[in-house]
Amino acid sequence: MNQAPSLIHAPPLSEEPGLGALSLPGYIKEVTERYRDNEAVVMHHNGHVIRWSYRDLWEESVAVARSLIACGVSKDTRVGILMTNRPEYLSALFGTAMAGGVAVVISTFSTPLELEHLLKMSEVSVLLYEDRVLKKDFGAILSELEPALHAAAPGAIDSPRLPYLKHLVSLKGVTALEGSSPATIASSLNWNAFIVEGQNIAESTVYARADQVHPCDAGGLFFSSGTTNLPKAILHSQRAFTLQFWRWPRLWGLDEPCRSWTGNGFFWSGPMTIIIGTALSTGGALILQPLFDEKAVLSLIKNERVTLMNGRPHQWARLQSLPDWQNADFSTLKQITKGELILEHPTANTEWEMPNAFGTTETMSILSSFVAGDPANADARNFGTLLPGNVMKIVDPHTGDIVPLGERGEVCIKGPTLMKGYLGKAPEECFDSEGFYRTGDGGYTDADGHLFWEGRLNDIIKTGGANVSPEEIDTAIAAFPGVKRTQTVGVPHDTLSEMIVACIVPIEGESLSEAALTSFLKERLASFKVPREILFFSEQEFPLTGNEKVKAGDVRNLAIKRLQKPSQA
Incomplete structure (x- = not known):
């Protein structure tokens, strides 16, 4: 048989509970009608606090849509968003969809070579960019990529290297180091001037366009992580965004407004869909942090009564290493992703267990999941x-x-x-x-x-006749105090085929014990999965992509080199 x-x-799909409108304009309209005066967006910056209600978010999105239409954006026009997590990111995302365009979300970690590749491949027509992110000056980078941007007036760009690019719009950076001045580009409008450009476009034009956006229309472009070569451009439909927005609250058992925080960029599909979905689909608020800053997180969690934290174990390890860790207050938390380290804190009293889920950027985050x-x-x-x-x-x-x-x-x-x-x-x-x-x-x-x-498949370690997933081992290692990054690899072995080797970056100032970590892992993993070698590296030695993902192949080469015995004279 x-x-x-x-x-x-x-x-x-017709049997899935909890779904609403499946276009981006339809989604933001529906949640605004439900939660109009609720707080939707919060960002602390330089001693000031920005707070938007759902109505504010709607109006700001409409304003962006009017200005994009004034710039010539039409059906399927590509609009680049190169920003940290800030309120304008959301109005740009929804405003682009209202105008009929396609949002192109670009990583602020991009190198000049990567940025040129992303702009060319995506055929961005309008680029909304933050002028400085920490030390990175995107105005200067753009000028180096295309000197013609200096000669053009706003709206009159004629670029041989970026032939689809017609409009640049800059926002003042919220993470720029004090005393630094961004490069200016003659062809770039600042954000306020950009918004003024749209005042002659009737709101009724925006509403009419928004009504003509369908769930299966193009909605946005994401990019692969580019661990082996230049990133691929992944085109998603409108409903790819909105289905995931509606799903997260059901899957995670959220039955009240959620105040959701992440320190990870919206240019990744996971943080975008999780934070927008858990917050806006429940009538809650996005608590924005432009970049992960562990020193600011603890006060932000307490002062804004954050109920959901989305991040990674190495970020929780950085929080745990702070001098103020013992004085932190996590009492408002109800959900935290992979949060074993946070749950060790005496004020963290949540009993929520994160539902296991699997997905890829190509599936706009999750394709399978448990329900809480x-x-x-x-x-x-x-x-x-x-x-x-x-x-x-x-x-x-x-x-x-x-x-x-x-x-x-x-x-x-x-x-x-x-x-x-x-x-x-x-x-x-x-x-x-x-x-x-x-x-x-x-x-x-x-x-x-x-x-x-x-x-x-190409990362599976074949050791002693067994197949071992590095992900399972790394998940266990990440729960060990003092670990910042971890990548488990298989290196060639005479009798095992491959030997399991854990490559670890400790938190700065931490001294990890190989024996203690091995003992910790023996309690959590089958004996054949416990690494036979544990290697420690500095942050500078560890190879990462522009999106801060570990380059497993390069780490494997580092491990092989480290383990090689000196040749005998």
Whole structure:
């Protein structure tokens, strides 16, 4: 008798509870009508506090839309957003959609080479950019990329290197170091002048355009992390954004207004969908921090009564290392992602367990998840069931054939939040003949439709005949006090095939014990998964992408070099 194939169909999208409007203009209109006078956006900056209600956010978004229309933005025009997390980011995102355009979210970590690539590939017509982010001067970078920007007047850009770019709009940086002055570009309007440009466009024009934006229209461009080459441009529909906005509160069991914080950029699909979704879909507020600053986080959490913190274990480790850690107040917290280190604090009394979920940028964050409270979530290897509308198959990565249920293979997905495609790539380069996206991730499914994800196929460590996921080991290591970054790799071994090696960056000033960490891991991992070697590196030695993701291949090479014995004379 043949075993059932690993082909899983989720319930249809029409049966998903809690959904509202599925275009970006429809979404912001609906939440504004529900929560009009509630506080929606908060940002502390240089001793001042900006507070926007839902009505303010709507009006600011309409103002941006009017100005974009005045700049010539029409259906599917690309509008670049190069900013830290600030109120204008939100009005730019929703305003672009209201005008009929497509938001292109660009990382503030971008190097000049990456920025040129992103602008060219995305064919940005209007770039809304923050002039300085810490030491980085984006005006100067843009001027170096295209000297013609200095000669042009606002609205009259004619760029040989960036032929689609017609308008530049700058905002004063909120993280720029004191005493620094950004480079000026003759062709760039400042934000206030940009808003004035739209005053001759009737609001009725914006409303008419917004009504013509459909859920399956293009909504935004994200970029892959670029760990092996230049980032790919990932085009998403309107509903890819909004479905995830509506989903997070249901999946995480949020039954009251949520005051949501993150220190991670909205140019990543996870932080964007989580923070906007948990806050605005519940009638709560986004508590914005332009960049992660551990010294400011503790007071921000307390003073703004934050209920949800979204971040990563290495950020929690930085908080834990602060002198004021013992005086921190986490009593308002109800949800925190991967927050074991925060939960060690005596004021953190939440009993919430983060639902395991799996997704990619190509699926606009999650494609499978548990709902809060499911006891099966206790298994860290289990990433829940497919979200409504999705179809998943597990295939042999070499032949593409579907494997039997329970057998390991490559995870393939299609569904309502799957990307429309990569820019510059034909459909057959993005999807297989059945329309599935082959994720490059390994895993298997059980008879209940649960996905057991095992990490990137090319990252899986094969040791002593077993397959080991670096992700599982790194999750355990990240819970050890004093760890800032961790990347587990496999290095060649004569008898094991590969040996498991943990590569760790401690928090500055911390001295970690290899023996103590090994003992800690033996209590949490099967014996064959405990690293045989633990190597410590400085932050400067650790290779990261522009988006602060670890370059696993380069770390592996570092580990091999470190472990090599000196040749005998």
